[in-house]
Amino acid sequence: MDLTQAAGNPVYRFYKNPNVRFMFFGALLCLVPYLKDIGVFNAGMLITIGGAIIYSVAALGLNLLLGFAGLISLGVAGFVGLGAYATAYFTKDLGLAFWVAALGAIALATLIGLLVGLVSLRVSGLYLAIATLCVSEILLKTFESFDSITGGMTGKRAAYPTILGTTLTREGTYIMLVIVLVLLMMLTRNLVKGSFGRALHAMRGSEVAAQAMGVNLLKYRLLAFALSTAYAALAGALYVTFIRSSYPTTWTITLSLNILAVVVIGGFRSIYGTILGSFVAFIVPDLILKKLPVIGDVPGLAYIFNGVMIIIVIMFYPAGLIKLFSDARGLALRLVSGKARKAVN
Amino acid sequence: MSTFLQILLRSLETGGVYALAALAIIIVLRTSMVAHFAQGTMAMFSTYVVALLCSKRGFPLWQSLLIGVAVAVAMAFAVDFFIIRRAKRASAVSKEIITLGLIMVFLGLAPVVFGVDPQLMPKAIPHGGDFQFLGASISHNAFLNICIGLFFMGLLFFILQKTKLGLAVRVTASNEPIARLMGVSTRNITLLAWITAGILGLLSGVMIAPATTVTTTLMNPVQLNALFACVLGGFQTFYGPVLGAYIIGIGRNLLTYYVSSEWGEQLLYVLLLIFLLLRPNGLIGRKFIKKV
Structure with a gap:
């Protein structure tokens, strides 16, 4: 195929547009409830995948902080929990609409994040x-x-969100999760491609050089951390409205480490990698490892799996599992071209 | 007054436990340049061994302790030899992530190896009474713990300050590449630091365990307070964190007794954050100036 011609082709351009690709990806995720209806998955699987999507949101925020700014936060679970409790309080006790409550929760968490x-x-x-x-x-x-x-x-209860006067079902809430995730993927990509992302890249390369170029280190670090807390609080709002309850035992350091594992396993600075990591860290132990003989019954299996994965990766x-795709493509191309060369010879 | 003294004496015990754990963290941090977040979890693992041998297999405490030390040394050796040494060129953040991964591995392994039931750790003096001291009382066990803590800290500081080995550790801590050029085997020093940290962790675990039951979360508060002690005392010296640990131990007990039993601990952590704002480099911290 002639690439110069393809680049001018509107269909090709549309296909190559990252935002369009994010939407395709979202549409793919939206298929899950239908697959459940025709019996490929059971209902528990929908909740597991929904959970992975929610944690992807928090992990996208952590990836901004860890991948771009090179800072570790061990408080992700705390901020996700804060978002969850605040949203539940605003909707249940104060009777606010879900989106108002979520915005309030995000504002509250971001404020605390800025102070810290x-x-x-x-x-x-x-x-x-x-x-x-x-x-x-x-x-x-x-x-x-x-x-x-x-x-x-005893925990805090919440309900499925009511949007434009209709209360969503579980499937509807799942679709809402996917829409929020796709919007956040777009937002994250725009953020890191802009001056904010360039400043973070410069800081990671050399703090001194970045400072010499007029990048205010404290300002950009603060911004990265505030953004990551905002993402975490949003994940909490989504969690409480999808799972419909929140217990203190969920928001321990265990969850923070699992979300860290998502970022490391998936790949630093990669948006698709974060989501891949979330699916590996939260779904593989549930779906595959538990069914294995002998080791399937081990109680802390998911935890050991994620810990070992972190260290190995x-x-x-170090580029994370997302690099598997480009590595595989490179290997395939090399094999193909090798064969072609042999054929010519 | 006697209540105050009582609280002070009890704080010396918890402060000593935090101090041992903080020393373990700072020794690894300074020689190996790794923030050892898994210190508490690895200590939990070896403490579990001691508790299980004592209560389930009927070994006497000193024998179980020796086996526990062997396990702690083996774990520290394995972690340094197979993981940390090979990740030497990795960035500081990558090393932190590795120790966080270690937390997950050991936390996941503990129920597999030891079962899910909580274990009981016997006291060092089974039927000990109390010492009376100016109206305050302190149990024989607590007194023993204070003494053991002080003894090991004294021993460690003696080695650090007065022996050739201690000099090698301090040189490695101050500048690792130069230390290597000067003929210090920094590899062995680092390994030794990890092993020391493992043993100190076990000690702190065995000292705190009789007060509660031995579960996988046994060392979480110790680890947390030890990390805060390092922040409070500053990362630049070996004795700063020890000082920080005693301050945290005393402050915690005073706040929970005199202010609020429910909110005292949170208040302490908030005070720590405010302190960090005022003196970012800790009590005994020098400002670290990076050369370009």
């Missing part, structure tokens, strides 16, 4: 990890003891 960032980002990256761990612990204790708002250990395949 302001405190810890002035020194070195390690301080953010410890400060977020600290905040996560404060939030978790608050979820446990602030009975009047969070319901304490960081040590031997």
